[in-house]
Amino acid sequence: MRRILFLIFALVLLASLPAQAEVVEIINRFGGIRILSDPGTGFKVGAEGLDRPVHQGDIRIRREPGRIFVICEPSDKARINLIVRVTYEVPIAAQTVNGPIELNGYFPDASITTETGGLHLSSPWAAVTFNMVSEQAPDSVVFPKNWPHRVDSKSSRQLNWTVYDELPENRMTYGSMRVKAVRPSKLELINIPIPENAPVKMHWQAPEIVDEILASIKPVKTSATTAAKSSGDGEFVFRSDVRVVNLQLSVRDESGQPVKGLTAADFEVLEDGVPQTLTAVSRDEIPFNLAILLDLSGSTRNSRKPMETATKRFVELARPQDKVALYALAQSSFRVLSPLSQDRARLLRIVEDIPRIEGGSPVYDVIVLAYAEELQKHPGEKNVIIVVSDGMDNQIAKRGTGSETSFKKLLQAAGAFDTLLYPVLLDPYPYNPPSPLEKKATEQMTELTRASGGRVFNVSSVQDLESAYPLVAEELSNVQSVAYSPKNQNFNGAWRKVEVRVKRRGVTVVTRPGYFAR
Numbered sequence: 001m002r003r004i005l006f007l008i009f010a011l012v013l014l015a016s017l018p019a020q021a022e023v024v025e026i027i028n029r030f031g032g033i034r035i036l037s038d039p040g041t042g043f044k045v046g047a048e049g050l051d052r053p054v055h056q057g058d059i060r061i062r063r064e065p066g067r068i069f070v071i072c073e074p075s076d077k078a079r080i081n082l083i084v085r086v087t088y089e090v091p092i093a094a095q096t097v098n099g100p101i102e103l104n105g106y107f108p109d110a111s112i113t114t115e116t117g118g119l120h121l122s123s124p125w126a127a128v129t130f131n132m133v134s135e136q137a138p139d140s141v142v143f144p145k146n147w148p149h150r151v152d153s154k155s156s157r158q159l160n161w162t163v164y165d166e167l168p169e170n171r172m173t174y175g176s177m178r179v180k181a182v183r184p185s186k187l188e189l190i191n192i193p194i195p196e197n198a199p200v201k202m203h204w205q206a207p208e209i210v211d212e213i214l215a216s217i218k219p220v221k222t223s224a225t226t227a228a229k230s231s232g233d234g235e236f237v238f239r240s241d242v243r244v245v246n247l248q249l250s251v252r253d254e255s256g257q258p259v260k261g262l263t264a265a266d267f268e269v270l271e272d273g274v275p276q277t278l279t280a281v282s283r284d285e286i287p288f289n290l291a292i293l294l295d296l297s298g299s300t301r302n303s304r305k306p307m308e309t310a311t312k313r314f315v316e317l318a319r320p321q322d323k324v325a326l327y328a329l330a331q332s333s334f335r336v337l338s339p340l341s342q343d344r345a346r347l348l349r350i351v352e353d354i355p356r357i358e359g360g361s362p363v364y365d366v367i368v369l370a371y372a373e374e375l376q377k378h379p380g381e382k383n384v385i386i387v388v389s390d391g392m393d394n395q396i397a398k399r400g401t402g403s404e405t406s407f408k409k410l411l412q413a414a415g416a417f418d419t420l421l422y423p424v425l426l427d428p429y430p431y432n433p434p435s436p437l438e439k440k441a442t443e444q445m446t447e448l449t450r451a452s453g454g455r456v457f458n459v460s461s462v463q464d465l466e467s468a469y470p471l472v473a474e475e476l477s478n479v480q481s482v483a484y485s486p487k488n489q490n491f492n493g494a495w496r497k498v499e500v501r502v503k504r505r506g507v508t509v510v511t512r513p514g515y516f517a518r
Contacts, residue, residue, distance in 0.1 A: 037105025144191035249511035258478030282481035295389030360401025414451035
């Protein structure tokens with residue numbers, strides 16, 4: 001009962017502290033420390049008495065500018081273990097004398113100090129740098145398999161024993177961990193994956209996602225025609241695992257304006273030239289899953305304010321039944337500002353708090369991550385990504401941090417996303433003619449957008465944003481979802497061409513060109 005009372009007491013103290021990325025420093029002279037990171041809000045403190053029950057006076061919690069201290073220092077020197085939970089983006093520091101220290105999670109910064117305590121450290125070591133200095137080597141050492149590292153010992157007595165990772169110099173990482181010790185009883189590093197619910201993902205995770213998508217749609221080579229279509233740059237695919245084909249499409253008139261009020265009777269769908277029978281056609285009230293992706297890299301520095309303004313307007317354009325997510329490319333990483341939500345007020349507050357962060361521009365990688373974050377889990381629904389960016393990936397410029405996903409592979413996989421791309425391309429230098437690199441960036445983003453069935457909106461100035469909002473709103477309101485069960489039920493992996501027509505003059509249908517029947 002006393003342990004439970006202490007936990008409640010600690011949480012009451014912390015309730016008045018703001019949820020900021022202040023350093024949480026834990027000091028425990030007579031016991032151990034266990035620190036866990038999770039996607040929650042704030043942080044929690046618990047305690048376990050090893051010699052006696054925990055008293056409220058055993059632990060002190062105080063706050064100083066930029067720092068929160070949790071100090072366990074019982075007057076009778078009783079051994080007490082602390083259990084602390086923090087959010088993923090909270091930096092931490094831990095200090096013991098001979099008690100064990102256990103860290104498990106995804107920390108942006110961790111500093112650990114001990115004399116003889118054992119160390120059990122679990123983290124995604126591909127995304128976290130590690131450095132340790134100890135007066136003497138630990139009695140026991142365990143490292144992850146295939147983890148690149150180096151161990152140095154400056155003398156035969158093993159004074160100043162050090163170990164550090166040897167990740168590539170240009171490798172983007174999320175955090176760092178530093179350890180200072182005298183002679184720890186044990187050092188054990190355990191590798192864990194980057195958590196799926198972590199708010200920060202590494203851009204270099206994208207190629208694996210794309211490869212998985214391409215592997216899932218790899219065609220069976222039943223004929224030369226099938227093989228040729230699967231390798232062409234203009235052909236895209238999506239899956240049909242449940243023997244029902246779902247298409248998202250938009251219909252525009254000769255002036256490029258959306259055509260509204262269409263019903264099932266207005267559509268004609270042909271698969272390899274054979275007419276199909278529609279089983280479902282969406283209506284306007286069907287909700288969207290709308291992800292807004294902000295490019296906050298250095299290349300968009302001059303467009304930061306208009307991007308914030310545009311984001312607010314796009315959030316406001318969403319209907320009550322729509323869900324909106326906010327993502328960002330910042331510090332060369334993919335950041336989840338908000339998952340899919342219908343809380344418009346909260347989303348607008350988040351836009352107000354977007355920091356002015358700079359970094360590289362792996363735009364293609366973060367588009368993949370934006371799709372994989374949540375939309376991939378909603379196949380067959382109305383999924384949209386609005387990309388507010390200048391479209392300039394450092395892959396094109398061949399400098400800085402560019403995408404590791406090749407544009408060709410991304411283009412091949414775009415049709416499998418089951419998601420419409422709507423880039424709003426901002427020109428950071430509207431009064432200068434576009435450079436060859438800027439032209440290429442625009443061309444490739446346009447090609448990628450067409451593969452998804454979406455549409456590019458070019459914005460050459462802040463004033464042009466006002467004209468873009470109603471166009472995007474009209475486009476979103478015009479998106480139709482149609483579904484049919486193919487008459488050809490021989491799903492042998494061959495490419496099937498899909499054509500959607502509208503029985504009206506002067507209209508154009510934009511959708512994916514086909515799929516591999518798997």
